[in-house]
Amino acid sequence: MKQHDVIIIGGGLVGMTTALALAASDIRSAVVDSADLKTTLTAEFDGRASAIASASWRMLEALGLGSSLAGLGCPINEIRVTDGLSPLHLHFGEVNAGEPLGWMFENRHLRAALLAAARASPHIEILAPAIVERAERGVAGVTVKLANGAVLAAPLLFAADGRRSKLRDEAGINIATWKYD
Secondary structure, three states: OEEOOEEEEOOOHHHHHHHHHHHOOOOOEEEEOOOOOOHHHOOOOOOOEEEEEHHHHHHHHHOOOHHHHOOOOEEEOOEEEEOOOOOOEEEEOOOOOOOOOEEEEEHHHHHHHHHHHHHHOOOEEEEOOOOEEEEEEEOOEEEEEEOOOOEEEEOEEEEOOOOOOHHHHHOOOOOOOOOOO
16 A cells, blocks of 8 residues: 555646645645546647636746746737627736736646656656546545555545546535536
């Protein structure tokens, strides 16, 4: 059984960012993801982009990712929020001269920077592809058994396994859902 401070299920944007933030405080984590993370770096895997607000960008810079993402995103200098065809709108512009409201990045570039930084950290163990067979919660923490037979233990389990989170469902955490027309 391998002991960690935190077990993070999900090695996507949220899981890897969390692992790096914890590592900055010398907190050891295991990041478990069912995907081969190398495939998540291709343009074919996910063509989406993410808007990173200025405060989140400063956090990524503090984690040491600024230089690896330099030149890969574009600034968000203004935002216009509308409701359908209504002529009314909200407009947000630069607050400080020269500082954008945030940045747009392709998810694959964010993933690549996060993964490289996590692999370089002595406080992060990446287990991928790896399937969680069972997570057992106890008074002193959690034990996670992987399909390959490996067993991990930690006082805290962090579910970052996406919108169809099996761990969230097992924990009985309800979410609100709705569909847009």
